[in-house]
Amino acid sequence: MRWSTWFGTGSRSDTYNPEAGHPGMHDPVVIIGGGIVGLSTAWHLSRSMGPGSVLVLEKEKDVGLHQTGHNSGVVHSGIYYRPGTLKARLCRTGGELLERFCEERSIPFERCGKVVVAVDPGEEERLPGLVERGRANGVTCRVIRREELVEREPHVRGRAAILVEDTGIVDFLEVSRRLAAELELSGNEVRRGARVRSIVRDGSGYRVGVGDGIVRARFVVNCGGLHADRIARLAGEHADVQLVPFRGQYFELTGRARGYCRHLVYPVPDPAYPFLGVHLTRHIDGRVDCGPNAVPAFAREGYRARNVNLRDVLEIVAGSGFRRMAMRNWRTGLGEIVRASTRSRFVSAVRRLVPDVEPEDLLAAPSGVRAQALWPDGTLADDFVVREVPGALHVVNAPSPAATAGLAIGSYLSDRVRTSLGLAGE
Secondary structure (H helix, E strand, O other): OOOOEEEOOOOOOOOOHHHHHOOOOOEEEEEEOHHHHHHHHHHHHHHHHHHOOOOEEOOOOOOOOOOOOOOOOOOOOOOOOOOOHHHHHHHHHHHHHHHHHHHHHHHOOOOOOOOEEEHHHHHHHHHHHHHHHHHHHOOOOEEEEEHHHHHOOOOOOOOOOEEEEEEEOOOHHHHHHHHHHHHHHHOOOOEEOOOOEEEEEOOOOOOOOOEEEEEEEEEEEOOOOOHHHHHHHHHOOOOOOEEEEEEEEEEEEEEHHHOOOOOOEEOOOOOOOOOOOOEEEOOOOOOEEEOOOOEOOOOOOOOOOOOOOOOHHHHHOOOOHHHHHHHHHHHHHHHHHHHOOOOHHHHHHHHHOOOOOOOEEEEEEEEEEEEEOOOOOOOOOOOOOEEEEOEEEEEOOOOOOOOHHHHHHHHHHHEEEEOOOOOOOE
């Protein structure tokens, strides 16, 4: 079956009864995955389709426990993304929707801004290009000279920087839980502890195996995050991207070092990689983290270096995309691994931006895992990737800024579902 592709970019469901026939008009749209993208999609659909129209299946005991709940809490501006991509479009729209959502519900949200700091002449030369890209995406940003940088960030060292006023911070786990609560209040269901074990096409819809039972789905939306490719395969589809988990290790600044940044402090990114390098991030609860490094994880949910899942490892090394990427970038990858395992190397990376940080200022903080899609030739998928087949959408790549863009991605996917169901005009 050919895939149609876009790049860019509770009432309880009935248990399946074979005598009841194929999935039909009264069966729910089933969303697989209770992260912010899945919950946002369900929330948008529920607002237009009404009670009993949506069922979210989440394998964990609560929503948002993986990529959504393990990210930096940054509401990205959209400065880095190639104009015209889904990332660029949905990041800006999503940030605006998110700020409004939080304001209307009294969820703490702060537009703190960030500085992207150039430490050497080569990085300084790249600043105007980044500003141009940001402005093309509607981002409020400008180059500031050393004097203004020191005035704004006395502990930060740099030749110049970009001031990005649109960047904010929020607790995405709190946002996700609010989305789930509103879904349930609207007469729809978020079913926790519901691991999907099978997806079978049945007439105009699907039969989805969950635990010991079956639910009938009018339409399926796969927002499985770290496992999205596997869920697609359960449905009989083959995603032509390989999902590789990367672990990002963080440290928390303690004591006086918490005051070393007033904005968020980022390095100038390497244009060859989607990772932004070690940076300092304020959180909405007052914590300040520095990190992450980015190393391949040995498990899709490998939040610790000692977490190893043999199936996950074998899938990673068997993939042509990973092997080709590793051959081209082994030096960079080795450097990340060394930095992840050696605190002194990590401290050096932080001191490149903030020289006053001492090793004793760093306390180990929880790590995150990011699912990064690779094409078969080993290049990184640098945009959201959504696949459509009859009766289903598969979100097979939704890395950062997916949390920022979550409400906009949900609206986008909701529109696609309604169009596929012939409901776009309703």
